[in-house]
Amino acid sequence: MCDLYYTPASGPCRVVQMVAHALKVKLNLKPLNLQQKEHLAPEFLKLNPQHTVPTLVDNNFALWESRPIAIYLVEKYAKDDSLYPKNAKQRAVVNQQLYFDMGTLSKRMYDFFYPQLMQNAEADPKKFKELEEAVEFLETSLSKSTYAAGEKLTIADFALAVTTSMCVLTGYDLSKYSNITRWYQLMKDELPGWEINEEGLNVMRQYMK
Ligand code: GSH
Structure with a gap:
């Protein structure tokens, strides 16, 4: 184990x-x-x-x-490659989304929210703009496919859904992004182990009080 x-x-x-x-x-x-x-x-x-x-x-x-x-x-x-496809192009898109999550979306989310959460800092409008741009990138990519990296669930969905849930937790309004809203609901409905994420978000909520 x-x-x-x-x-x-x-x-x-x-x-x-x-x-x-x-x-x-x-x-x-x-x-x-x-x-x-x-x-x-x-x-x-x-x-x-x-x-x-x-x-x-x-x-x-x-x-x-x-x-x-x-x-x-x-x-x-894994018993099969569905969550991380072996096909070169499909895998490349999963990797692209994982790198986007790591280097852009989650980075900008932490850069914007963490000083407010941890140090009671004022919201920085420049960092907000940067986060907003990253969220718009996600919106555009989800306008082209059902899941984050194509028509099937992959590990890119897990990573991006957790980052998105952190944005929601910290008060980011996603309602104007119709594709993110659709996909995020799909994640809540379909993502195995979503309850694990919910439990962690609840712990975060305690810190935020
Ligand atoms: N890019 C890393 C990953 O995705 O695993 C980030 C890991 C990370 O920064 N974890 C934080 C941590 O361990 C907790 S969310 N912080 C303690 C430290 O960096 O000393």
């Missing part, structure tokens, strides 16, 4: 938990309390010198970064 070092409030951790759930891969969950700096403990730094969660350990093989972990789980444990 794989160990997963995680914290429930972390979106990237929930992506991994949900993908594992979809694949029926059992995870031995090892919670780390980031406030208490458990991720900086020497034993954890030996596993992951970059001290981030999620960190997966599969038989002495330690891997971090949620999207590569999701890819690894599919490649190692």
Whole structure:
């Protein structure tokens, strides 16, 4: 069984938990309390010198970064390639969406919201504009396909849906984006393990009070 070092409030951790759930891969969950700096403990730094969660350990093989972990789980444990297709073009589009989520959408979401959540900072209009542009990119891409990377559910949907749920949690109004609204409802209805995401969002809600 794989160990997963995680914290429930972390979106990237929930992506991994949900993908594992979809694949029926059992995870031995090892919670780390980031406030208490458990991720900086020497034993954890030996596993992951970059001290981030999620960190997966599969038989002495330690891997971090949620999207590569999701890819690894599919490649190692899935019965078929549907969540991460082997077809070169289809896989390229999944990768494109995963990189968009990592480098653009989730980055801009954290850049805009985290100073407000963590440091009570004022909303920065420039960062909001940048986030808005990223959300518009997502809207355009979802106007062309049912799911994030084509006509089937893939790991790109897991990653983007968790980021989108963080935008919703922090009060971003998505109602003017008809394609995101349609797809996000589909995710809530269809994404295996959505309840795992809901539980994590509830933990975040407590922090935000
Ligand atoms: N790009 C990484 C991923 O997708 O896994 C982000 C991981 C990340 O930044 N995790 C946060 C963390 O571990 C929690 S959401 N923070 C503690 C630290 O960086 O020291």
